[in-house]
Every structure is written in structure tokens, then in C-alpha cells.
Amino acid sequence: MTEMPTVDLLPLKGSRCDQCDNVAYPVSRGCQRCGAEAMRPIDLGRRGTVWGFTVQRFAPKSPPYVPPAEGFTPFAVGYVELPEGVKVEAILDCDDPVELEGQVAVELVATHPVPRFALAPTQES
Amino acid sequence: MTDVSIIGAGLSPFGRQPGISGREMAVTAIRTALDDAKLAWQDVQVAFGGSDGAGLADTLVADLGLTGIPFTNVKNGCATGGSALVSAINAIRSGQAQVALAVGFDKHPRGAFDPRPEEWGLDAGFGEAGLMVTTQFFGIKIARYMREHGISERTLARVAAKAYRNGVLNPNAWRREAISEDTILAADMVNDPLTRYMFCSPGEGGAAVIVASEDVAREAGRRPVQLLSVAARTRQFGSFEVFAPAIQGTGTPSSVSADASAAAFAAAGVRPDEIDVAQLQDTESGAEVMHLAECGFVEHGDQEELIAAGETEIGGELPVNTDGGCIANGEPIGASGLRQVHEVVTQLRGEAGDRQVPGSPRLGFTHVYGAPGISACTVLGV
Numbered sequence: 001m002t003e004m005p006t007v008d009l010l011p012l013k014g015s016r017c018d019q020c021d022n023v024a025y026p027v028s029r030g031c032q033r034c035g036a037e038a039m040r041p042i043d044l045g046r047r048g049t050v051w052g053f054t055v056q057r058f059a060p061k062s063p064p065y066v067p068p069a070e071g072f073t074p075f076a077v078g079y080v081e082l083p084e085g086v087k088v089e090a091i092l093d094c095d096d097p098v099e100l101e102g103q104v105a106v107e108l109v110a111t112h113p114v115p116r117f118a119l120a121p122t123q124e125s
Numbered sequence: 126m127t128d129v130s131i132i133g134a135g136l137s138p139f140g141r142q143p144g145i146s147g148r149e150m151a152v153t154a155i156r157t158a159l160d161d162a163k164l165a166w167q168d169v170q171v172a173f174g175g176s177d178g179a180g181l182a183d184t185l186v187a188d189l190g191l192t193g194i195p196f197t198n199v200k201n202g203c204a205t206g207g208s209a210l211v212s213a214i215n216a217i218r219s220g221q222a223q224v225a226l227a228v229g230f231d232k233h234p235r236g237a238f239d240p241r242p243e244e245w246g247l248d249a250g251f252g253e254a255g256l257m258v259t260t261q262f263f264g265i266k267i268a269r270y271m272r273e274h275g276i277s278e279r280t281l282a283r284v285a286a287k288a289y290r291n292g293v294l295n296p297n298a299w300r301r302e303a304i305s306e307d308t309i310l311a312a313d314m315v316n317d318p319l320t321r322y323m324f325c326s327p328g329e330g331g332a333a334v335i336v337a338s339e340d341v342a343r344e345a346g347r348r349p350v351q352l353l354s355v356a357a358r359t360r361q362f363g364s365f366e367v368f369a370p371a372i373q374g375t376g377t378p379s380s381v382s383a384d385a386s387a388a389a390f391a392a393a394g395v396r397p398d399e400i401d402v403a404q405l406q407d408t409e410s411g412a413e414v415m416h417l418a419e420c421g422f423v424e425h426g427d428q429e430e431l432i433a434a435g436e437t438e439i440g441g442e443l444p445v446n447t448d449g450g451c452i453a454n455g456e457p458i459g460a461s462g463l464r465q466v467h468e469v470v471t472q473l474r475g476e477a478g479d480r481q482v483p484g485s486p487r488l489g490f491t492h493v494y495g496a497p498g499i500s501a502c503t504v505l506g507v
Binding site for chain 1: 236237239241242248249250251252253254255256257258261264265266268269313314315316317318319362363365369370371372373374375
């Protein structure tokens with residue numbers, strides 16, 4: 001998997017409504033809040049906090065699921081609240097799901113096929 | 126507005142039925158509902174119905190008789206039965222018909238649903254990555270809800286154990302064995318914090334309801350249950366739903382169940398605290414917990430005490446899912462909403478046998494919720 005150009009895919013792209021400023025993900029053709037058609041593409045940034053999550057314990061049905069070459073292992077999935085004002089569904093990398101409790105900070109590590117976040121390195125304040 | 130009553134309700138058996146098609150289950154349900162109404166198929170003047178994956182309802186006339194009536198197919202996910210019922214009621218209210226049928230049925234293969242991302246307006250990558258799994262949504266929603274409102278895992282187990290216990294009392298249920306709370310808690314985790322026994326399974330079954338005008342309902346020998354209101358809604362801005370790539374907006378997500386139930390209560394002129402028996406969508410046991418509050422029966426967080434005190438049991442203050450709900454009956458998507466109506470009709474008539482709610486219940490409520498953010502509710506009375 002070393003050939004994956006993850007850095008080139010960043011950051012995550014969304015839309016902001018010209019009329020009401022509502023932020024959508026993915027890039028949207030109409031505003032869910034006000035119905036306006038004018039949506040501007042925006043970058044959603046790379047850092048957010050975990051809003052909610054669960055662990056996918058069983059292998060989803062294939063198709064459509066494409067398991068990794070080494071086979072299925074349980075993974076965490078949830079929503080990451082981004083500063084732009086939208087919560088994005090994502091796969092959450094962690095060693096133990098307990099690490100994801102308490103609205104922890106996470107950082108975008110991939111955008112394809114779906115957003116993937118990992119625990120953010122602890123920041124000095 | 127013209128009053129509308131349910132004068133007949135029928136079910137096919139629920140649970141695995143090898144060799145029997147979903148369409149056959151639908152025909153069984155319709156014939157049972159007609160017998161219950163003391164009517165013949167020739168008396169039905171308009172029909173609405175559907176399944177999610179077991180065929181077109183309007184083809185059922187091949188088995189029922191070619192009477193030439195209008196028969197509209199409905200495909201509205203978990204609200205299929207509710208939407209069919211709304212249409213049947215409107216046909217009576219508009220004067221189009223005196224007797225109308227709503228029918229729902231399904232026959233799903235074993236295991237989790239496997240919807241195609243493209244049909245939901247989603248990128249194929251969503252499915253490839255393993256996010257096209259309905260159970261994830263329920264895990265994420267209840268996990269956050271438990272943290273916010275102090276709901277325990279024991280409460281999730283209590284709700285599931287009640288469903289299986291009620292299933293034991295229901296001869297038509299799929300799951301008819303009691304399962305202890307400890308066994309439920311110790312079972313394989315599906316999506317944390319929900320274990321295998323906390324979820325309903327995609328299943329098989331058919332359900333049918335005959336609605337009629339006041340003139341027909343008043344005829345001698347009928348046992349009408351009044352349809353005080355029915356409301357179906359789609360999600361409003363800011364909701365959190367199955368297969369949502371994002372939750373837009375800030376603050377607590379909106380709830381389509383809250384919208385539909387509030388509309389149903391307002392139209393009926395009935396308050397939640399007046400309801401004697403309720404059917405709430407229990408895709409998993411946490412859904413029943415959350416829907417108790419979303420439908421206005423309790424404040425968020427008060428379910429912990431309410432359920433521990435046994436108030437949602439058949440003998441409690443607000444009996445919920447007295448037939449075992451989706452957990453004990455399985456989830457044939459097209460049929461579940463009308464199964465709920467059938468159960469409340471049975472309870473309000475005092476014909477529920479071993480699972481009868483004591484004290485002659487007068488007012489009942491039903492609620493379905495499903496993807497991609499739909500809910501349908503009814504208020505029934507005798």
C-alpha cells in the first residue's frame with residue numbers, strides 16, 4: 001500500500017452555500033438548509049474531533065465491500081466534527097476504540113474511498 | 126373531515142418460510158384481513174401496497190381476483206406500510222372509496238441488508254470501504270445517546286429481553302424463546318454497544334389492513350378501530366440518518382420521528398401521556414429507548430428509570446411492542462409498519478390473548494422509522 005499518494009488527495013472537499021453559509025459534505029449541488037443552488041467548493045481542513053463512533057465487528061457483505069488483501073479486521077467508524085461546521089462520516093484509525101472516547105482530536109490521513117482520520121499528535125499549547 | 130376506521134387487519138406468519146414467496150404471504154395477510162372485516166375481495170374499491178424486495182403489490186390481483194380496481198404500488202422503505210395506509214385513508218376521506226386496502230410484505234435473505242450505494246445517491250467507494258451497513262448508524266447513534274443521557278447497557282438488554290418475552294406470548298412471532306439479559310449482554314458484539322441479540326433480523330412476512338368510511342364501519346357486526354390520525358414525514362435539515370456521509374448543521378440533530386409523531390398527536394388531539402399501548406420502531410433495542418423520547422413519551426434520559434421499573438412491559442404504565450416488535454418478529458421492511466397497526470388493533474379490541482394489555486386500553490400509537498430519514502405514525506382509538 002506504500003504507493004498510495006494520500007498526501008495529494010488532501011484536504012477534504014465540501015461546499016458552502018452562497019445564500020445561508022451552510023456547509024455540506026460531499027461537494028453538493030443544492031443546499032439542504034435553504035434549497036439554494038449556488039454552492040461554492042471549499043476545503044474542509046484536516047483536523048476535527050470525534051462526534052460519535054462505533055466498531056464494525058463483522059465483515060460487511062461483498063459486494064460492495066472490498067476487504068483488505070490481508071482479510072477483514074474490525075474497524076472503527078464514526079463522525080468527525082470539523083471546524084467548518086459539518087460532521088463527516090469516516091473510518092477512524094486506532095489501536096483500541098477506547099482511545100476515541102471523549103471527543104478526541106483526529107487528523108485526516110486519507111480521503112478515498114471515504115475519509116479516514118487518525119488520532120492527532122498531541123499538540124503543545 | 127370524514128372519519129376513517131380500520132375494520133380488518135391480518136398477518137401472514139412471520140419468520141423463515143422456505144418455499145413460500147413474499148407475494149404468497151401478502152395474499153395470506155389480505156385474505157385474513159378480509160375475513161376479519163367480514164368482507165370479500167370484491168368489496169375492496171381501491172388498494173395501495175408494496176414490498177422493498179419481494180415484488181410488486183399490484184400483481185397480487187392475479188391471485189385475489191381481477192376486479193379492475195385501482196391498485197397503486199408503494200416503495201417507501203420502512204414507511205412502505207405507513208405510506209400505503211396514508212393513501213388508503215385519503216382515498217376514503219376524499220370520497221373515492223368506502224373500503225380500501227393497505228398491504229405490505231417482504232422476504233429478505235439471511236444476514237444484513239446489502240443495499241447498493243448508487244441507489245442512495247452515494248459514491249461507490251462508500252460501499253467498497255464497508256460503510257454501506259445499516260447497523261453502524263444504530264451503533265453510532267445509541268452510543269452517543271447513552272453518553273449524553275446516561276443510558277446503560279443493562280437498559281439495552283432489558284429492552285431486548287422484553288421483546289423476546291413478549292414474543293413467547295405471541296403465537297405469530299418468529300423468535301419465541303426468552304433470552305436473559307446476561308445472555309444478551311454477553312453475545313457477540315455487532316456494532317458497539319449493540320450485541321447480536323439486541324438487533325432485529327431481516328425477515329419474512331406480510332401484513333394487511335382494511336380501512337373504511339364511517340357508514341361501512343357502523344354496519345352491524347363490525348369491530349371498528351378508529352384511525353384518529355396518521356402522519357408520514359421525511360427528514361428536516363440537520364438530521365442524522367442511515368447512510369449519511371455527513372451530518373449538516375450544528376447542535377443536536379433533528380428527528381423525523383419527533384416531527385411525524387408530533388403531527389400525528391396534533392391531528393388526533395391526543396397527548397402522548399394518554400396512550401395506553403404503543404408500538405415503536407425497534408430495529409435494535411436502543412432505537413426503542415430513543416424513540417420513547419423522540420415520540421414525546423418521556424424526557425431524554427428518563428427511559429433508564431422507566432424501563433428499569435418495568436413500565437414498558439405488558440403490565441406497565443406504557444406497554445411498548447407488546448407483540449415482541451421487530452426484535453421478535455423480524456424485519457420484513459414492507460410489512461412491519463402494518464404489523465404494528467395490526468397489534469394495536471388487536472390490543473384495542475381486547476383480543477391479544479396471553480399478551481393482552483390489562484385494563485381495556487382505549488388509545489394506541491404506532492411509529493416506524495427508516496432510511497433515508499422517514500417516519501410514519503398513527504393514533505388509534507376505540
